[in-house]
Amino acid sequence: MPDSSQPHGELTIQVVAMPRDTNPNGDIFGGWLLSQMDIAGGVFCRKIAQGRVVTVAMDSITFKHPVFVGDTLACYASLIRIGRTSITVHIEAWASRIYEADRRIMVTEGDITYVKIGEDRRPQVIDRGG
Numbered sequence: 001m002p003d004s005s006q007p008h009g010e011l012t013i014q015v016v017a018m019p020r021d022t023n024p025n026g027d028i029f030g031g032w033l034l035s036q037m038d039i040a041g042g043v044f045c046r047k048i049a050q051g052r053v054v055t056v057a058m059d060s061i062t063f064k065h066p067v068f069v070g071d072t073l074a075c076y077a078s079l080i081r082i083g084r085t086s087i088t089v090h091i092e093a094w095a096s097r098i099y100e101a102d103r104r105i106m107v108t109e110g111d112i113t114y115v116k117i118g119e120d121r122r123p124q125v126i127d128r129g130g
């Protein structure tokens with residue numbers, strides 16, 4: 001049984017949520033969160049692809065808890081699947097509240113698929129080694 005109190009995957013990026021990232025309610029904008037998750041998945045996948053990747057799909061995104069200004073957001077990536085030209089990863093975004101650095105909660109998770117592309121911007125086969 002996986003431990004849901006701990007992040008799963010590789011820590012890929014960490015960033016502090018700033019006032020400019022808020023929605024009209026004053027909480028952090030969901031689009032900003034997706035953007036951080038997308039960056040994290042891209043960093044993770046370009047190492048696997050050994051080249052340029054683009055995002056083709058985001059699936060099963062769930063916003064579980066809000067993020068507030070000053071929270072530190074940490075994105076963890078784990079590999080789901082390597083296809084012919086695509087890579088799918090699961091991303092967990094965890095927030096540490098300002099002044100409560102010891103307590104982390106998973107705020108958002110979802111699956112993101114990237115495609116390796118060449119100079120011509122067309123999909124390229126991923127060399128899986130071996």
Ligand SMILES: CC(C)(COP(=O)(O)OP(=O)(O)OC[C@H]1O[C@@H](n2cnc3c(N)ncnc32)[C@H](O)[C@@H]1OP(=O)(O)O)[C@@H](O)C(=O)NCCC(=O)NCCS
Binds near residue numbers: 115
């Ligand atoms: C990504 C892109 C190059 C794919 O081109 P395409 O001609 O549709 O490519 P294909 O149909 O051959 O699919 C390529 C791979 O993507 C996968 N794919 C395509 N659509 C998908 C979707 N909605 N969900 C999951 N995987 C998908 C295919 O299954 C295939 O994977 P595989 O080779 O591992 O089996 C093209 O759609 C594109 O340039 N999109 C815009 C990307 C972009 O601007 N992203 C935002 C900024 S990074």
